[in-house]
Amino acid sequence: MLEIHHLHCGYGHRAVLADIGFTLREGELLCLLGPNGVGKTTLFKTILGLIPRQGGQILIDGEDVAHWPRPRLARWIGYVPQAHTPPFPFRVRDVVAMGRIAHHGLFASPGAQDRRIADAALDALGIAALGSACYTEISGGERQLVLIARALAQQPHILVMDEPTSNLDYGNQLKVLAHVRRVAVEHELAVILTTHHPDHALMYATRALVLDRDKRHAIGEPEAVITESYLRDTYGVATEIHAITRRDGRRSHLCVPAVG
Numbered sequence: 504m505l506e507i508h509h510l511h512c513g514y515g516h517r518a519v520l521a522d523i524g525f526t527l528r529e530g531e532l533l534c535l536l537g538p539n540g541v542g543k544t545t546l547f548k549t550i551l552g553l554i555p556r557q558g559g560q561i562l563i564d565g566e567d568v569a570h571w572p573r574p575r576l577a578r579w580i581g582y583v584p585q586a587h588t589p590p591f592p593f594r595v596r597d598v599v600a601m602g603r604i605a606h607h608g609l610f611a612s613p614g615a616q617d618r619r620i621a622d623a624a625l626d627a628l629g630i631a632a633l634g635s636a637c638y639t640e641i642s643g644g645e646r647q648l649v650l651i652a653r654a655l656a657q658q659p660h661i662l663v664m665d666e667p668t669s670n671l672d673y674g675n676q677l678k679v680l681a682h683v684r685r686v687a688v689e690h691e692l693a694v695i696l697t698t699h700h701p702d703h704a705l706m707y708a709t710r711a712l713v714l715d716r717d718k719r720h721a722i723g724e725p726e727a728v729i730t731e732s733y734l735r736d737t738y739g740v741a742t743e744i745h746a747i748t749r750r751d752g753r754r755s756h757l758c759v760p761a762v763g
């Protein structure tokens with residue numbers, strides 16, 4: 504669904520990432536891991552057309568998006584930004600309904616069906632009770648959940664999420680990742696998200712894309728690319744990655760610090 508070929512990203516003459524390539528298929532959840540400042544958000548902004556690419560191709564459904572008008576791109580890609588400073592004190596329910604703008608245009612009011620979709624997104628994330636609250640008066644974690652609900656209400660084909668769990672409590676981190684994973688499978692949504700937690704990728708991702716300090720990248724099954732040597736070389740910490748069998752019999756991998 505999304506194909507990235509030899510993509511070069513950066514700001515003006517400043518190169519940040521070079522020669523990035525990967526594909527993202529429907530139903531997939533791709534986790535992007537890499538150290539602070541390596542260029543994860545820059546990659547997302549380039550895919551979203553928020554900054555011009557420095558080279559390469561970004562194809563959606565086989566077509567280069569270089570000259571796509573913004574509304575067409577918005578019908579395909581939903582975005583959950585890293586941080587969001589609310590400009591106006593909208594009600595939470597209205598912020599989520601804004602996700603429907605991609606389908607009807609900026610000046611159309613959301614209809615009953617749009618309201619139902621927005622309310623269902625709030626409900627699915629366990630924040631239906633916040634619907635009437637003022638967006639500027641809820642906590643950072645609640646705001647993050649609202650932005651995720653807005654992106655899901657948009658019903659895009661591709662969902663790009665920049666550290667969607669960074670402000671969430673432990674329970675909400677797991678609930679959001681499990682929900683997004685489920686939506687990806689059930690609605691053939693292609694998801695790419697950044698996280699700083701190897702376990703998020705090991706537990707929930709279908710594939711992982713890892714960037715090292717030299718900005719080289721590797722993509723593959725999470726346990727194939729998130730290795731003890733990658734974590735040691737990239738983050739300077741010793742870890743152990745263990746294969747586990749869960750009580751329901753499913754196999755998984757977990758990363759634990761190797762305490763010296």
Ligand SMILES: Nc1ncnc2c1ncn2[C@@H]1O[C@H](COP(=O)(O)OP(=O)(O)OP(=O)(O)O)[C@@H](O)[C@H]1O
Binds near residue numbers: 514538540
């Ligand atoms: N608007 C900008 N103009 C110029 N350089 C920028 C701009 N925004 C970010 N950068 C630089 O681009 C590099 C990559 O930043 P980016 O935000 O993409 O990193 P990141 O991997 O998302 O980091 P983090 O994990 O800390 O969120 C950094 O060196 C940063 O200083």
